[in-house]
Amino acid sequence: MSKQNDDFFKNVIAHAKEYGFVFPSSEIYDGLSAVYDYGQLGAELKNNLKQYWWKSMVHLHENIVGIDSAIFMHPTIWKASGHVDGFNDPMIDNKDSKKRYRADQLIEDQITRYLNDGKQTEAEQLQADLDQALADDDLGRLKTIIEDQHIVCPVSGTKNWTEVRQFNLMFPTQMGASAEDADTVYLRPETAQGIFVNFLNVQKSGRMKVPFGIAQIGKAFRNEVIARQFIMRMREFEQMELQFFVRPGTELEWYEKWKETRLKWHIALNGDAARYRFHEHAKLAHYANAAVDIEYDFPFGFREVEGIHSRTDFDLAQHQKFSGKKMQYFDPEVNKNYVPYVVETSVGLDRLFLTVLCNAFEEQDLSTEDKKDSRSVLRFHPAVAPIKAAILPLTRKDGLPDKAREILDILRIDYNVQYDEKDSIGKRYRRQDAIGTPFCITVDYQSLDDNTVTIRHRDSMDQERLAIAELEQMIRERTGWKTLLG
Ligand code: GAP
8 A cells, every 4th residue: 555545544544533433342441353333423324325225225126125134043054055164264373473364365465565566477476376276275385375475474573384274254152041052153254144044935925026136234243364454354344235036047147237236336326436346256156157346446455345246046055955945936937946046246334334434535725825724524425424414503692593403403303414503613614524514504693684594515615595495405405315316
């Protein structure tokens, strides 16, 4: 990461904490690695992002419904899905520092160093070696690469490495009142399996016809070996997943449709197509016949924010095998029973949140010849902004606060609006810019005479006069879901 991008990212993280978006978890106890809490504005932004996803995926599709399945599930589900045996990261410990690393990421860091030094050929060769070792599941080879490349532990600076071992990412826990009858259950590592095991329940109770989708938003847990890059890689995070059930043979057509639909969705939110790209998977998981990531250009480079997979009938067929229950659908159009194929879209809510934060954050120099000035601004799309408008009486006297509170009462039922009377009006504008409020509504002496207010726009900082009676319509037209989904 360049120094400029590194500084920018540090500022984003500091801003997120200072203004109540994201806090390190358990901070007064020195934090808990790779776990974060969302503060008062972060929770609002996150809820708005969930709504954007739910409305576009569920409410705007006649053939998609949403569920909310439990985090705890029968342990055999994770056997059937392959997570018990195969959901592993290769890890390696340094014997001197006692620090644990992902072996593949130590090698990826070395590739990045080659690229930063302009050593393209070395980088490409090492990438090919890494890909081959991972494809072959060859842990010995990973260790040899680390030794041959003279990779040292960033903490101890030594090459005193253990063997590379597989490390399962699921968190096990005990369910049951006493030790004797306790069963090992897992905190789910993805929300998808809650959809697969409810496939028949939803299909029958909702009289759904293939093609149809089941969507879900919920927490997932992975014991990531290393935590990196703020809320990018967490141990507790949230996913928004769709499993779209289709007739076998039509899956690649649907896969292409969902690829395009999902990319457009991201671009509509953040408004900058150049910051996105597709990354097609060269090597496919054993259950997939096509897979692509939507990547966003974070300050630390392009990284996955959403995965789209054509998962064939793998999951339903596995659950059919392990549960002994038929997971089939009778298709009246072709007069046949079959296990549907599935196209999955899976976006991490926290990563999406980070795209929105990085995309919106700007530090602007507003200095003139006579005066130094600057502002921090979060240029969120108005539909997802945590606060839609701030209502600001120019002074704290002469009935202006009463007038402002009348406006607050009109708007607060339908919109998240904020009242603020502390400090000068300039300082209040800056505070609202910093939390991404698209509009400030200023109540002044003229408001008492003619029932108009000043609207100050966050991005242009322009001001205009508007009748109080027209405020509601203005907020609806400029911040409503139609501005994103219309
Ligand atoms: N059901 C498919 C599945 O879980 P995945 O690629 O492992 O696929 C999907 O995860 C998305 O979940 C990723 O694109 C990413 O946005 C998010 N995600 C995965 N692991 C994460 C983590 N440790 N922290 C934050 N987000 C994560």
